[in-house]
Structure formats: C-alpha cells, structure tokens
Amino acid sequence: MSKREELLTAQNQQVKQPLVVWVIFAATIISFMGLGLVDPILPAIAEKLHASPSQVSLLFSSYNLITGVAMLITGVVSSRIGIKWTLLTGILFTICFSALAGSSHGIWQIVGFRGGWGLGNSLFIATALSAIVGLALGGTAKAIILYEAAIGLGISVGPLLGGELGSISWRGPFYGVSVLMVVAFLALLLKMPQVEKPKVKSSILDPIKALKYPGLLRLGLTAFLYNIGFFTLMAFAPFVMHLDEHGLGYVFLGWGLCLAITSVFAAPKLQAKFGTIKSMCMMLILFALTLLSMGIWTNSSSIVIICVIVAGLFLGTNNTLITTAVMQVAPVERATASAAYSFVRFIGGAIGPWLANKLAETYNPHVPFITGAGFVFLAMIVVALGRKHIQHVDKISGH
Template identity: 25%
Template sequence: MVGYGIIVPVLPELIKDLTGGSVAQAAVIGGWLVFAYAVTQFVSSPVLGNLSDRFGRRPVLLASLLGLTFDYAMMALAPVVWYLFIGRFVSGVAGAAVATATAYMADITTPEKRTQRFGLIGAAFGLGFIIGPVIGGELGEFGPKVPFFAAAGLAFANFLFGLFVLPESLSKTHRRPFSFKRANPFGAILSLRKFPTVLWLLLALLFFTMAAQAFPSVYNYFTIEVFGFTSSQIGRTLGLFGIVFALFQAFGVGPLVKRFQETPVVVLGMSAAAIAFVGIAFIHAESWLYVLIVIGAASGLAAPAINGVMSRQVPDNAQGELQGAVNAANSLATIIGPLLATQVFALFTVSPQPFGYMPGAPFLLAAAFVILAAALFLFTAVRFDLSHKPSVALHPKTPEISPPGQMNIPTAEREGKGEDDESERD
C-alpha cells in the first residue's frame, strides 16, 4: 500500500508531462487509469484466489510482486501516456493478490487468532496509505517520475524477500481444483437476496462509499487547480486525512456506538462527510482546507457502524456471504466513484467552460451521494425498526471496508472454511 500511496501526489504532474495538456485533461486520463486498475483488480481477485488454492500461495504472491515492479517501472519510464494504461492493467491483476496474502495468513494462523492477524493486515494497509502519499509527495519535489522508481524498488525488494525467505503455506494435500463458479465476483451479492434489510443497507453503503472513494482520486487535481499545490503539499494533506480518519475509526466508533447505538453514529459520520464535501467545493482559502479535512475524516465513523448493523441481520452461517457482498459493493464503488468524480472535475474546469468554471463540482456530487445514502439508511432504519430489532446472528462479525483510496479484498477466513469443508467431504 505504501507503493500505491507514493504515486498519488505526482500522478497529475506525470500525466501533464506526457500529454502536454491541462490539469482538467490530466484528470480525465487519471480517472480512466483508476478505472482500469479497479476493474482489473475486481475481476482478478477471485481468480487469483482460486489459482492460489490450486498451485499454492507462494507462486501467486511472487508473480504479483513482479507485476507491481513492472507496473511502477513502466510508469517511470513511460514515453507516452498509453504506457500508463498497460502498467495499470498489470497492476490491477497483481494487486488482486492481496486476497492470496490473507489466505497465506489464514494458512499459518490458528482459527481463533485469524481475526487478530487479519486486523494487522488492515492496519498495515492503513499505515501504508498514510505514509505513502507523504513519501511520494516529498520525492516528487525531485521530479514526477522519482516516486515511481522508488515504488518499483520497493516492490522488487519485496519480491526478493519472498523469493529467498517466504516458504509455501499451503500443502499439496490441501489444494483444490480451479473453479470458475468460485471465481464469480457478483455471487455474494446475489446470495443475500433473501435478506431485504441487508440489500437496502448495502445500497446506502454503495452510495456513501462512492463519495468516499471519489475524494482521493480528484483531490490532487483539485488542489493543483485551485491552490497550486506542489506534490509535497498534496502528500502531507492526504497524510493528515489518513491519520485523523484512522483515529476516528480506531477510537471513536466503539465508544460512540456503545453510548448511542449505530444509527446516530451513522448519521454523524455522514453529516460530517456532507459538510466537508460542500465546504471544500466552495473554499478559496487554503487554511479552511485543513479544517474541512479534519471534519471530513469523521466520516470514518459511518461505514463501520453500518456494517455493524448489517452483521446482525444475517445468521452466523451467512456472515461470510455478507463479507463478500460488502467487498463487492466496495469494489463497485471504487470502480464508479473515482471515474465519475474526475470526469465531472474536467467538465467544470476545461477551457472553454460550457457549464461554467467550478472545480469543486465533484465534491458537490459527492455530497449529494452522501445525502442519498443517509436517506436510504434512515428509510431502512425506520421501515425495519432496526433500533429495536433483535440480532439474527448469535456471533455477528462486522464486515471490513477499506478507507478512501483503497480497495478492500475479501479475507481468506471464509475461503479457508470452505476449503476445510471440501476436504472433509472428500
């Protein structure tokens, strides 16, 4: 995740250097680059997971790290912009191996400790996205391609570590044939049709996550256009957002839910997001940007609270399906949100401006998505009386969702259980 975060602050400048175009034109291309990466990762994730079940975790992980090295090196050496798309497609496939990494963790961890170990993976991702933009922004002061060389070196160093140190975790006796049925990324959502409450909450979560995932994808272009930010300023402010966001999720969600239950916490988080988006859309003073970033980071309260509600709406034996559905919704939001935000930004900043000049337009759109998500959530809470409805699950497990700018990959806990069940049947 450090490697991904490193390139965010300098991507607009790299695209501008390759195309000779404006910030608006760079945003259009940047949006399609994120789209290419997200779609490829979404499709590839269950495929690589199945390949690791068939051939082992180690070869998939090593191939993934080589793919990331190739991606960053190609972007660093790219003479024309279409090289960036080749790199992003390769990176999408390689990045999907995060699911294989969690499977590796499940292989070497006892069942009672898996949740803790998966939490460590999530913490590492969050820390990487906090550190990555800061490092990338500072390196970008030496040139827009320098962070890509650094990311390539980091990925290749990881490959060498895996090649010489990492053992195989999945014995041949526990491997299973590749299955196209298990490689269907939409299967989890379809399996929850029998739980209408969850489907309504998933729809609310989808719109909210679309807004959240759009923020880091357009923020770099927006701050360059409005404030003339350098790469280091972009990296530092994204790092600030990541730190405060993580603090709200780590220390705010639990106590607030315990004191007020989930519904007020969801409304608080979504209100903070809407206020921040509307404020950023209209600001002209840089000092207010920092205030609104801190307010917007409180949006980190909403998604965990929604997920906590959903986890109580399905029985214990459907918790894995719920996790898969939340991952699928998050992935779709990551595909749609950044592309939509960057295209809207370009539409309102390109010269001549057919719709008027308003670089904050994508943040107004994000605020509208948040308000729609809040309306859907409150409608569901009232219609199904969620405040008084008893839990269906005896042991609810809150699904994970990634912070803005990241794509969440299903953890391997459910795959491991399925694998064990299949072994028992055999």
C-alpha cells in the same frame, strides 16, 4: 473477568500475533502506499505530459476498474494456487506495471499500466484480508482492525514518500512502489509458510452469487456510492489546493494518519457504544458535510486542506465498520464476501475520479465536491433503509 482485564487481553492478542500475520501486515502497508503515493504528483503529471485533469484522473479509474473486475477471479486463483502464491503473484504484477508506468512517455501509457497494476492489487488485497482474518488471533473484528491499520499506515506514509520522490521527478513514485514491492515480495517468499488450500475450489460466479444476499448487496452499494465521494477527494482535491508535491504529500500524510488512527481506535468504540449501523450513518453524514464544505469554499485553499485532513477521521472509522460488517453479513466464505463487496465498491472508485474532474471541466470546481457529497448522503440512505438486512451484524457483535 473485569472490563479492564478483557481490554488488556484483547490488546495482548492484538500484539501477540503469529509472525505470518505481521509479514502480511507489513506487505499490506507497502501495497497501499501505492494508492497515496500517486496523489502528490497528479498536477505534475498533468503539466509534464500536457494532459487534462480528467485524463490524469484515469490513473485512478483504470486502476480501480481493473481491481474491481479482477476481484471476481481472486477466489478462483487463490483456491487453486494457494494464498501464498496468490499474494506473490499479485505483488509481481505490481512490481512490473508500476515500473512500466514510471517508464512511460504519455498519459495513455500510464493509464494502461495502472490497469495492470490494478490486477496485481486485486490479487493481493482480497487475499491479504481473508488471510489476516483466517490467521490472526482474537477474532474477526480484531483481525480487520489490523488490516485497516495496515491500510491506513500505507495510505498515510505513501503521500509523504510520493511527495519527496515526486519533487525529484514525477516518475520517482512509480519506481518507488516497484522497489518497495520487491521488498514485500522477498519478505513473503522467505517468511510466509504455505497455507492449506480450501477443500472446495471457487468459481468465478461465486462473488456474483453472493450478492443475492440483501445485506451484502446493500453494503456493496453503500460502498459504491461513498467511494465516488472518497475518490472525488483523492483525485480532484490536489488540483484545487494549489500546493507543490511536498505540500500535497504533507496534506495527505495528515489525512492518512487520521484515517489510520480512527480505523484502529475510534471504530471499535463507536461500534460498541452505538452499533454498526448507527455509527456508519453518522460517519457518512459527517463525510458528506465535509465534502459539501469543500464544495462551498472551494476557492479557499486553507479550508480545502483542513477538510481533506478531517475527512480522514470519518473515512478511517467507516472503512473499519463496513469491512467488519461485510465479513459477517452473509453466510459465505470470507474471501467470497470480500471479493463480492470489493467488486462493487471499486466500480464506484473507478467512476468517482473521472466524474469529478469532468464535472469541474464542464461546470466549475465547486460542482465535483457537491456532487460527491450527494453520493455519500445517498450511501447513508441505503444503509438506513436497509437496516433490516444488516441489523443481525450488531447482534453478532453483541450490541
């Protein structure tokens, strides 16, 4: 078979997936809208509720912290009630807590309800990844590209919708998430069949034990560090771009589209040409340089806006590369590997938003971006120095 025929076969497999895969794909898009939907309204929430940027950043921190910690129980839940009902339970939590956040009257109420939202998010995203990988045709790599595409589409459309709803009221995006997740709930309830439960029940300690594998621990630590930079951009950049809700929505739409496109098209090509490890190192260096540029030219709204959009190119590529590696790096169940990795990386996602805004309040707006760049550069060092623990991933992919 020629390379062209192989490519066409792979593309056909990408499109001709079982209906259940597309249902999960659509629900994942809606789920990840919730992340970007909040971005355009961060300054508005700070103004309306008389909160400091570091207090508003806790909307990300509580969400990511609970998401990360709850990853330890996702396997326990899904192995007992099944993938379908774990997904539906996660969505129900999101519906309830996003609506409660929209009904809040103080910043600390929203922070608390975002934590509950994070619990629902953890049940959904870890299970959705393992479900798509398990049910999709074309192998693990193709399934992960589908999953990352859904994330990218959700993150890109979310800010646009958030900007439109947020221009009406800062409460709008929270209610919007709740309504969209009702749609996702009904789609999964009606269209997704019961998936056979695992024969072996998972333990809460399984993800922790999985981290004994150096490769998985190394990738988790890498994600921990670069997520500090990732959420520095997400949670602090809106405060220095000096745009209204509409403007922020369009900027993060551009960022999300770059993330979605590169996660699907650039990552596989780079992986095939250079291998996973070299490609990850390249993307992390480029992202670190982008954050550094934002730190140097923080006072230029135009440069910050361009850098935010360009950062999506590197983040989308790296997300697919590292998620693919996680699924292959350790001899454990995919759901366990995903939970272990996500537990570590979401802790970084909890630290990043608060740290960035606190540094800005203590020093100046340049410091968060420069610090974030330092953490991302450290992530690259972790990958490069741990090459021997993860190089077998490239052998699996045939590079």
